[in-house]
Amino acid sequence: MTITSEEDLARLKAIGRICAVARDTMAAALEPGITTQELDDIGRKVLEASGARSAPEITYQFPGATCISVNEEIAHGMPGDRVIAAGDLVNIDVSAEKDGVFADTGASYIVPPGRPRIEKLCRDGKKAMWAGIRAVRAGGGLADIGTAIGKFAGMHGYTLIRNLASHGVGDSLHDAPGEIPTWPDRSERRRIGDGLVFTIEPFLSLGGQMAEEKDLDDPWTLVSVPAAPCVQYEHTVVATKRGAVVVTLAA
Structure with a gap:
């Protein structure tokens, strides 16, 4: 989606806020x-x-309204009878549509008490996302996002899951311009159009490199390979010449 009118922006902000509240x-x-x-x-x-x-x-046709991933799961976790326990690392990912417009957001949480190492991973996961958001500018390169996130991850000793990318959103859940790397990628040459709507969602990990299906009986839930704690933080943004406008804030 590319925002071309105040009406477009108002509809995007409306569904963005609904996702954030959920x-x-x-x-x-x-x-x-x-x-x-x-x-x-x-x-x-x-x-x-x-x-x-x-x-x-x-x-x-996902079997749930939202994606909830716990501990070893890092994305697309199916809601079910799994019981949340103290100390669990839980990712909540909410995407929704209203009036023909889609938005997408997510965050990771620790159910107290949390281990200091995982608490720091969560804090730094947010920082990695904001590093990517600050790199957004109409006319800039899409590669700038992954470069900024990769710089942060490298400075702090983290890895990034490299087959779960950001993506266009707005007219559909996964919209043009398709996948956007949230890791350094020298092959990424595309520019950011004014008004382009997309997500910023790095997966920061303590050693994970890729995501793969959890097991043959579950076609949705993804885990880290190699196995390692991983967090995801995600906002939907609109690119402008002044930077990113974040639309998935609750207030």
Whole structure:
């Protein structure tokens, strides 16, 4: 999607805020004993109350309104009977559609008490995302995003999952210009158009390099290879000549 009018921007901001509220409401409900299905039900209620629809459901027939990934899972976790426990690392990813416009956001959370090493990973995961967001500027290179994130990761001793990318969003869940690397990629030559809408979502890890399917019985859930803790933080942004406008903030 490319924003060409104030009406376009208003619709994008509306669905962006709905996704953010669902994400934050689910995060507030995280506690030992809650199941991932119960957490997903909370997110679904927020979406439905706002007149929005789950993007993975309507796009890919995903078996849940949101993606909830726990510990060894790093993305696309299916809601179910898994029980959240104290100390778990939980990623909540919410994408939805309203009035023909899609937005996407996600964040990782620790259910207290957390280990200091994982708490630091979460703090730095946010910083990696914001490093990428600060690199966004209309007319700049899409490669600038991955370069900035890669610089941050390298300086702090982290790895990046290199087959889970940012992506265009807006007219659909996965929109033009397609995948956008959130790691350094010298082959990336595309420029950022004014008004282009896309996600920034690095997967920062303590050793992980790639994502692969968890097992043959689960075609959705992804885990890190090699196995390692991993966090994801994600916002939907609009590129302008002054930088990025973030639309997936709750307030």
